[in-house]
Amino acid sequence: MSEGPGADNRRDDDGNTEWEAIFWDIGGVILALDSVQGAHAEFVAELCDRHEVDTTVEAAIDTWRTTIGDYFRERDGTEFRSARDGYHLGVEAIVGEEIPRAEWEPRFDEVVRSSIEPIPGAPETIERLADRGLHVGVISDVDDAEGRAMLEHFGVRQYFDSITTSEEVGRTKPDPAMFETALEKADVSPEHSLMIGDRYAHDVKGAVDVGMHGVAFGAEDGPAVSYRVESPEGVLEIVD
Template structure:
């Protein structure tokens, strides 16, 4: 069975987040002191900071959203006010959800070869389902597992092993493809899977895991790994 990450692997999350942040800044620039570039840098930093707290079970999914907004606009905002502002950003972010160009051809090819496909993602289960639905690839996957429902996040080996159990497949017979070296590729390797690093940004390789630079390379790599 082949499991995939979602954000920055299937969904062009970086582009969607940046475009959403730009539009959000244009809407509220009179309420903040940041230039567009400064705002994007600040937004990305806050997103990473508070999402990590969510993954560590220090904040709820909703609270990590609220904290981003309150850090930007001030902690005088109550939860309802913060939610309204974040929901405005969320609508802009969602409007920019797109797959990478290599995603659907890859998934179609794997299905033709009768591979079972699954998802293992850090994040909120309902939001990740919504992403798969809106970018029209939900139907490719037999099993969808997220950190919010499992109570543990990548790179902890448990989430990979639980996903295999849920899919009724052996860990050592499963593959995992993701864009983060430590979190995805090495994390899944430590769990007993074959980890594959989807390194879209450069030609760096790594001695401990298989590396591809596009999902167009995946079918050939799987043949080589089975040989």
């Protein structure tokens, strides 16, 4: 664990901070994103086979990613858009016609559940944080049900005191409403709260802009980084 420039002027008279809460992003911090990509690739391959799509799996995966990427890029600023709606468009773009959700969603969910993996050390760290007397929360740009299902799958849902998702708030990070909603739920002050994320502008700077402390885990460097950790376990060093 290392401290960034943002940590220097946020100490009390004894040089310590009385932490009240720590908030986690999900993707890239709790959830290993490469395992998600693998799950989507497996689903697309099965989709092509089932519907006898006349293209290569590689081309279909590219269509999937492009369609979903365009869907999110077309949103208005930090407006929330459901990932499920994006996946539905991806299925349609690959098959060439609209496929009812009831036909593809069950298998999609099955593939994702069997393939996704947590970041090494994240579940154990979250469990240990639950014994620290801190508010442990989530602030994530996910569909509400999907985010909760991932946490359940990794066996950590019970350790979180609050979960704040973009679907609930209607906005995505770095919109202040995401962080302010989470802080209000936790009834904690931003200056005594940490936010751990893998994206500088969205997670780290977004949190710092409302007065929180940003913890970078794989995120770019910048003046908003109060702390940098190389593994989830590094968070324990900060709070202890």
